[in-house]
Amino acid sequence: MVSDKQKNILNFINIFVEKNGYAPSVREICAGVGLKSTSTVQYHLEKLINSGYLQKNYKKSRALTIKSQNPKNKIPILGEIAAGSLLMAEENVIGTVNYPRSEETSELFALSVSGDSMIDEGIHEKDLVIINKSVQIKNGDIGAFLINNTEGTIKFLRKIDGKSYLVPANKNYKNILVNENVQPIGKVVSLIRDM
């Protein structure tokens, strides 16, 4: 299906990207694989794209991406959870973190823990908790919640006498009854602490 030259080109692109962090231009591919005409490279690129090995962005430079590359594993770190506006608004993103342990990174985001209400569960201030917003928080799980559309918090969800509570892991804090002011955001699936 793809010729040796095409494999050669694909390989060159691969190595180039790994080395430089960005894709080569058509002319750099020329030089890299020993071709003198940009249109020859163009010709091979088209083949590679049709064969599904490459992706290109029309008229954008260095916009080649190699298909079936590793899953995108960067997930956004949210700062303050803005009132009302449900998450993910770009202005709330204060950074990104590599979290390559899951396929469906689009469902994930990270929150920096503030406060010590979960200290007894080994969740410290400044820890980064990874939250999957499409996993339902079940009884006994640790989840992220939005209270009064204002404040984001990490707590246990516990059912006590038929009612649901947000339960801290710190005796100095009280349980919070789950009512219409408490909005579940997602389950805490992982924790990262840098020291």
Next chain:
Amino acid sequence: MVSDKQKNILNFINIFVEKNGYAPSVREICAGVGLKSTSTVQYHLEKLINSGYLQKNYKKSRALTIKSQNPKNKIPILGEIAAGSLLMAEENVIGTVNYPRSEETSELFALSVSGDSMIDEGIHEKDLVIINKSVQIKNGDIGAFLINNTEGTIKFLRKIDGKSYLVPANKNYKNILVNENVQPIGKVVSLIRDM
């Protein structure tokens, strides 16, 4: 050091790269962060580069790379620390974990925590601790140690009355005097917990 706008730009680049697989052009950054002049973006890029957050390639398009982003981010997870044979022997590797937050991943490895001797420090059984074997463990640090060439453990290193001790974060365990039977392995630099 870097202004909000600069963080904003860095973040935009981050997200753009994540989304598209290649870096944005100067004009795309303009549009992305709400600036009308390419030279303003140029101005901020220079700041980010001087501050070490970005790398650029002169006159090459879309040739921005975000620093401290290393593709080689898989580090080995060691199981039991085999007696004598210092680490890293392949037979001790029980898996790998992606850990992309450091440059020098070759200095790093991970240990799965066993036992609850550091529970009060929020380090639980089954947690994965990342250890940098080329960072010296200083007084007050949490480090990994090999005891009697047999048993690996995670403890505080504390100097008390001129002597060094391995100090657990759990009253049920005793301090261990550091002598020739205790061998430092490396500093615990990070912790990962999956839930």
Next chain:
DNA sequence: GTTTTATTCGAACAAATGTGCTAATATTAA
């Protein structure tokens, strides 16, 4: 042999893109 297909080249073009310069405006320091 002839025909078809695959590959390569060269040149030219238009668009995308990084860069440089000057000036205006906003912010902060003195």
Next chain:
DNA sequence: TTAATATTAGCACATTTGTTCGAATAAAAC
């Protein structure tokens, strides 16, 4: 206040870069 610094804008320019067209060559099929 004034002075210094930081930020933004606008414009023009030189390159880089993707693209297109036509033709030549090589390889394979017939």
